[in-house]
Amino acid sequence: MLMAISSLALLAAAGVCFRGESKALAGARRMLFLLGSAGCAVSTVVLLVFLLHAYRAAHGTTPVDLDRLYPVFWMLGLGALAVVLAFFGRRLSRLLLLGAGLLAVITWYLAALAVSP
Numbered sequence: 001m002l003m004a005i006s007s008l009a010l011l012a013a014a015g016v017c018f019r020g021e022s023k024a025l026a027g028a029r030r031m032l033f034l035l036g037s038a039g040c041a042v043s044t045v046v047l048l049v050f051l052l053h054a055y056r057a058a059h060g061t062t063p064v065d066l067d068r069l070y071p072v073f074w075m076l077g078l079g080a081l082a083v084v085l086a087f088f089g090r091r092l093s094r095l096l097l098l099g100a101g102l103l104a105v106i107t108w109y110l111a112a113l114a115v116s117p
Helices: 002-024 027-058 072-088 091-115
Strands: none
Touching: 002 027, 002 091, 027 072, 027 091, 072 091
């Protein structure tokens, strides 16, 4: 859970840094970076919901197959896409989005391993 929250914090910091650096980027590079940021945000928010549901299911009485309820591989791929699209940014925002995407991918992988039967 802490890793997913850290990913959101890195993503927010990347957004703050990008506001100042976006004027120097071409339109296509700016759009690709924003697409990567949005993909990472969606992946991380779904990850937080997934982790909360997994915690609730672990302490419940009825078993739940979370792998079938959530698009785990799609969200893992969306985080990986954010890592690739981070290279279209500049300076610090590029590194922060890269870190946020990698953290989301690693957390999705570990969470999927933890809840798989």
